[in-house]
Each structure stands twice: as C-alpha cells, then as structure tokens.
Amino acid sequence: MKLAPDEQEMLEGKQGAAKQKAMELLVKYADGLGAERFVDTNNVTIIAGSIPDIKIVQKVVPSLDADEIASKFLLDSDERVVLDKVKAFTTTNATFRDQRYPDLQRGGKAHCDLLQKMVDYLKRVGVIHLATCTPYQAGNVPMKGEHCAWTESSAVAFCNSVLGARTNIEGLHSSFASAVTGKTPLWGMHLDENRLGKVVIDVEIDVELLRDWYLIGYYVGGQVGLDVPIYTNIRKVPDLPRLMGMCAAGIAGGSVVKFHIVGITLEAPTMEAASGNRKGLPVLKYGKKERRIAYEKLNHSDSDKVDIVVLGCPHAGLDRIRVIAGMLEGKKINKNTRLYVTTCHPMKHVADQQGYTEIITKAGGSVWEDSCGLVLAVDPSTVFACDSAKMANYLPGETGSKNTWFGTTEECIQAALTGKWRGELN
Amino acid sequence: MSKVILRGRKVNGGSAEGEALVTRESLGGFGCFDFDTGKVIDFGHELYGKDVSGKILVFKTGKGSSAWSIAHQALRFVGKSPKAYITKESNPQTALGAVVARVPAVTDFDQDPTEVISTGDWVKVDADRGIVEITKK
Numbered sequence: 001m002k003l004a005p006d007e008q009e010m011l012e013g014k015q016g017a018a019k020q021k022a023m024e025l026l027v028k029y030a031d032g033l034g035a036e037r038f039v040d041t042n043n044v045t046i047i048a049g050s051i052p053d054i055k056i057v058q059k060v061v062p063s064l065d066a067d068e069i070a071s072k073f074l075l076d077s078d079e080r081v082v083l084d085k086v087k088a089f090t091t092t093n094a095t096f097r098d099q100r101y102p103d104l105q106r107g108g109k110a111h112c113d114l115l116q117k118m119v120d121y122l123k124r125v126g127v128i129h130l131a132t133c134t135p136y137q138a139g140n141v142p143m144k145g146e147h148c149a150w151t152e153s154s155a156v157a158f159c160n161s162v163l164g165a166r167t168n169i170e171g172l173h174s175s176f177a178s179a180v181t182g183k184t185p186l187w188g189m190h191l192d193e194n195r196l197g198k199v200v201i202d203v204e205i206d207v208e209l210l211r212d213w214y215l216i217g218y219y220v221g222g223q224v225g226l227d228v229p230i231y232t233n234i235r236k237v238p239d240l241p242r243l244m245g246m247c248a249a250g251i252a253g254g255s256v257v258k259f260h261i262v263g264i265t266l267e268a269p270t271m272e273a274a275s276g277n278r279k280g281l282p283v284l285k286y287g288k289k290e291r292r293i294a295y296e297k298l299n300h301s302d303s304d305k306v307d308i309v310v311l312g313c314p315h316a317g318l319d320r321i322r323v324i325a326g327m328l329e330g331k332k333i334n335k336n337t338r339l340y341v342t343t344c345h346p347m348k349h350v351a352d353q354q355g356y357t358e359i360i361t362k363a364g365g366s367v368w369e370d371s372c373g374l375v376l377a378v379d380p381s382t383v384f385a386c387d388s389a390k391m392a393n394y395l396p397g398e399t400g401s402k403n404t405w406f407g408t409t410e411e412c413i414q415a416a417l418t419g420k421w422r423g424e425l426n
Numbered sequence: 427m428s429k430v431i432l433r434g435r436k437v438n439g440g441s442a443e444g445e446a447l448v449t450r451e452s453l454g455g456f457g458c459f460d461f462d463t464g465k466v467i468d469f470g471h472e473l474y475g476k477d478v479s480g481k482i483l484v485f486k487t488g489k490g491s492s493a494w495s496i497a498h499q500a501l502r503f504v505g506k507s508p509k510a511y512i513t514k515e516s517n518p519q520t521a522l523g524a525v526v527a528r529v530p531a532v533t534d535f536d537q538d539p540t541e542v543i544s545t546g547d548w549v550k551v552d553a554d555r556g557i558v559e560i561t562k563k
Contacts, residue, residue, distance in 0.1 A: 025525065032437040032521030032531070050493040052500040056461060060503050076499065076526045151492040171495030171522045188518065225452075226487060226517060255452060255489045255517065297470075374457070394491075396469035397457030 001030055002037045010181055018083040021075045022177035026185065029174050035185035043142045043165070044088045044179040045135050046127065047151035047172050048074065048118050049096040049370075054111045064114065066121040074176040085126040087182035091140045092122060093152045094133040094315065094344070095372040106377045127179065131370035132344035133314045134244065136163065139346065144266060147190055149178035153257075154248035154314045154390060160258035162243050164266035166190045169257050189258060195267065196276040197230030197260050204287040207234055210245055211408045214389035216286055217246035219294035221254025223284055230274045230281070231261040238264070244314050248390040253294070295425045298392040301403035304422075305336075306385045306415040310373030312342035313388035318350060320409075321367070325356040327413045328363035334419035339365035342372055365416065374398040385415045385423075430542055430560040432535045436553045437516050440530035442509040443550040446560075447481035449473050450540040455494030455519065464506030482549040483508035484539050488519030498523035510551040512539045512558060532556055 003011065011027065013020040030038065051057060051073045061068045071077045099116060102109040119129055130138045133152045142148050142165035150156050150167040159165045168188045170178065178184045188194055207216050220229050229250075238246070238261075250256030260268035268274035275281055311324060324341055333339050341360060343351065348369040351357045357367045373386065374394050383403040384395050392406040405415070407423030415421050449472045458468040464479035478501070488494050501507045511524050516533035524531035530553035539558070543549060548561040 028438070028525045029518075029522050032516070032525055033518065034435070034516075047492055047496075050456065050491075050496050052461070052496060052503070056500050056503055073496070073499070153491045156492065168518045169492050170518060171492050171526075173495050173499070173526050174518070174522050175492075226515060252490060255487065394457050397454075397467050400467075402469055 001027055001035070004038070007038055007183060016084070017079070017081040018075070019180055021071070021077040021079070021081050022180035025076055025173060025177045026181060026183060030185035030187065033185050033187045035187035037186050038183040039147045039186040039190055040182055041147045041149050041178055041184045042088045042182060043140070043146055043148040044090040044175055045093050045140065045150045045152060045155065046090060046175045046179060047093040048122060049092070049094055049115055049131070050172060051118065054107050054114050057114060064117065066117050069118065070121055074172060076173050083125045083180060086179040088179050090127045090179040091130040091135050092127055093135070093155070094131060094370060095375055096131045096370040097375065098368045098371040104377060105371060105375045108377070130344060130346060134317065137315065137317045137347065138344055147184065149175050149184040151175045153251040154244065156257050157247035157251050157259070158244060160189055160195070161247060161260070161265055193276070195258060196228065196278070197274045198227040198281060199224050199229050200281050200283045201229050201231045202283050202285050203231055203233045204285060205291065208236070209408055210242055210387065212291070213238060213242040213245040214249040215291050215294040217249030218253035218298065218389040219286060219290050220284070221250035221252065221256050224254065224256065226255050229256060229259045230268065230271065231259060232271065234261050234264065239319070240317060241320055245388070248314050248388060252390040252393040292425060298389055298406040299404070301383050301405055301421070303383050303403060304420050305383055306405065306419055306421050307337060307382045308376065308378065308384050309337060309339045309412050309416040310342065310384060310386045310391055311340070311409065311412060313373060313386065313391040315347070316341055316343045318347060321347070321351045321356050324409065324413070325359040327410070328365060329359050331363050331417060333364040333416040337416050337419045339416040340368050340373055341365060342368045345369040385412050385421055387412045428562050430562070432537060432539055432542060432558040432560065434532045434535035434556045434558065436556050437511070437521050437531035437533050438524035438529065439554045441552045441554070442482065442530050443548070444480060444482045444509045446484050446543050446545055446547045446549045447473065447476060447478060448484040448540055448543050448545045450486055452487050452489035453485040454490040455488065455497035455523065456491035459497060459501060461500060461504045461506065464501065478508045479506035481508050482510045482512060482551060484512040484543045486540055487513050487515040488517050488523060492519070494519035495522040495526050499526040502527050510553070512543065512549070512551065514538050514540055532558055
C-alpha cells in the first residue's frame, strides 16, 4: 500500500483515535483486496441496522454503550474510541426497525431500542438517517464517475450499473471506516478496466413485467460468478422499479455488482463500449427455459395458503406505493392474511400526505418505514408471498420459514385478498 | 497419506490447521448462519446444516449481501468462527470478512482449491506465505 500524507497521518493517530482505528481497518482490508492505494470518497452509505441480534451485541458490550458498540461492531476495534464527526457525506441504509411495531419484528423491543440508540449515535456523528436500501430514491444520488463506498447489495448494483457511479460492495465495517476517513481502496469497480462486461447475455424473450426483471437478474446472477454481464436484445426501456428488481436479483442470486444493458444503461451505449471492444466473449442464452429455472428456484411451498404478503423489496418508491394503493382501494384483505408494504420514512411521509397510506391501511394492510420483511418475527410454518426475488431468496434463512411464493405484484395482492396463492408462470 | 501443496496469495495473515469443510459454491453471510450452532441455514446451499465452527472453510467466493462481514464477525463473537478461509477467488466480502473474523485467509491459487481439497482432509494454512498443505483423508 502506498499511503498519501493525510492517510499516513490518520494511521499514526495524528487525527485522533477513531480515524486511526478506521485507517488501520481500511489498510488491512485494502491489503486483502490487493489494492495499491486509496481514493477519496465523499459518498458513503452504511448498513448499521444490520448489526447482529441484541443477544450477541449484549454479550460483547454488556453496558450497551453506543460508542463501544460502534467501536467493536462498526470499526472492529477492541478499544473504545469516540468519534466526533464522520468526514464524508454518509447516509444510512435499512434494515432498521419500524419503531411502532417492536413486537412484530425479531428481537422485539430490546432490539428496537438498540437500533434507536444506534440511530441517535449516527446522527450525533453526522450521518444522515435515510434508513433505506434505496438511498437513490431518498436523496443520495451519486453522479456518473463519482467514487463511493456503498453497502446494501442491490444499491451497490444500482450505483454501478444505473447511475454509473463507482463502488465495490462494501461491508458495514469498511463503509463506516470510509465515512470516518473519506477514503476507500482504489480497487475493483473504481477502475475502468474492471467495469467492462465479460459475458454476453443473449436475451431471447421479452422482459416485460416487473417479475420478469427479477427472474432474468436472478438467473444470470447464478450463472456469471464475479463477471460483469452485458445484456443484449432488451429493447423496451425499463422503469425504476424494474431496474431496481434486476439489481436486487442479480446480487441476491449471485454476486453481480455491475451489469450493462446495451442501448439502455449509462456506460453501454453500444456493445463495443460495454465490452471495451473485446471480441469472443462467452455468450449465455436466456430464454423461456432459463426463466422457468429461476421461477422454480424461488417458489417453494407445500401449501397454497398465504399468511403474509410482503411488498417493497427493495423499498417501495412512490410509484409502487401508488400502484399498490390503486389495487387495494375499496377492498379488504383476507382476515387470515397480513400485508406489509415496506419503504423508508422520507417516502412514507409523502405517501401519508398523498392518502396512499390510509388506503392501504383501510384495506387491512400496513405501510412500514425503515424496516424490512426479512426481520418479521414469525413461526417457521408461515407461508410468505412476495413480488421480489431478493425477498424470496432471503426469507428462508432470515425467518426460518421455508414456504415462499414469488410472483407478480397483482398475484401477491390477490393472495392478500383471498388468502390463497394462484400465481403461475405462462 | 498423500500430501498436496497449494500456493496462493495472502488475503489476511496468520496460520491455522484443521479439518476442511468444502463447497464449490459461493458462500453468503447475511441469513446464512445459525449463531447458536454455527450451522449453515442458507436453504438450498450445498453446506446446509453443516457446522462451520473450527473448520478450514473452503469455498468459491463470497456472495450476496454486504452484511457479509457482520455475519462473519458475529461468528467470532459467539465463538463459532471457522479457523481459516480458503477461497478460489477473493472479493470485498471475503477480504473484509477475513479481517473482521480475524482468521487467516488465502486465495488465487495455482489450482482450484475447491477441487483439490475434500471435506474431511487435514489442512495447514500459512497465510503469510500463501501456502496451504493438504493431507488427504
């Protein structure tokens, strides 16, 4: 590692203990990556809501002192360090908790209180609390070419693929260290050559519904490893939720931190631009058979009854909330079924003002802020339905329930109204 | 007892030895482990139900959420860490995960470690030199 003078200063502790710990961690991490130097960043998102269950936090920090928790769980420092302010513009990610419903989320009130304590800590050190897995929907929109240090897999893919900004998939520790120091390893997605596509996806079928964007992303994610895929033959320009779906699915089903769609995404005006003029790239076919494989992988339940419908993964934006409210207006969901629409408090504020929250609530559903369907406290026999491949992918591991249906938003709303799953892939 | 030596690149320094637990698949972090037992709970994963604690964990690379490092640090906090990570390819998840789990890690070998090493083999890891010695079971 070649350190610049300011980086060396931080490492030597001349800018305080917190920056020293952050720099120590970043140097080890950069060394592990094989990076040679750092680059300045002024755009960071941290996933502080993902700190482990209160039982584990309490074991490590019995006092639950916020500075000590931050030292150990955010900076991996055995020593308690007190941070004044972060250096970079930094916003928070989900999954925090919706503080109104402690008992419905794993860890109950104790974990809700812990996360509120972390929110207060983060605000104190100058982190802006957007509490969303979609920061670009709520006020953090990096520009093309901007060096970022982002967490939250779907947002990382969105940042690189759609916005043309540059970030690796950072973890809680590295992103917080970047927030503190304003530095991130100059490696991977920060370098031009690594952003070029390495495998071509020949799309043989129309990719139309939101569901189809999740399915193609999920299938391809499972096939391409760490390579950047180039999608070809997608002609219809996708909207924001569809691109969010592809981003979320490709990195839940695999490790796709960046993709190109020729003629659509920012760095792929042509195949030549997307591939850097490299010829003879491997070609992967995506047709009906491949779509079916992804669909079958995401649908696994032995019962057609549905207990819980979760919409808003990644966090529902105003268009999705508008559409969902439109489908539920004047209707009542089944008495044995619960429906959650998850978003963040900035967008929920607008949904409240607009009357959408009231429509969804009157129908028997809930609009949740800052939380995630994956933190619902449920019995393992619970049957879920969702319209997100990411949600379907993570529900079993996170909730213990192995019964998940995945389909269109319309099918999910029907399941909420009738209590039965009737989804299918034609 | 045949011995095989693999040469790779240090991700995180240190040394360890133990029994290998091998998957050719990529491994997640978030939602992947039961912290009471150290068992993999990623439904459908090749290692589903297997206990990673105290093992030399051999896998393709890291996958999924950026909460990877938190999950692997948490395994350390509950005393269920693997003893080392051997990966075919490294990525930010595995590099940061190894640092905060504080376990030796090696990657980019002359051969694919997920093919050369089998579950149950005895493995010695010298991460600083990038050397892994395998005694086949």
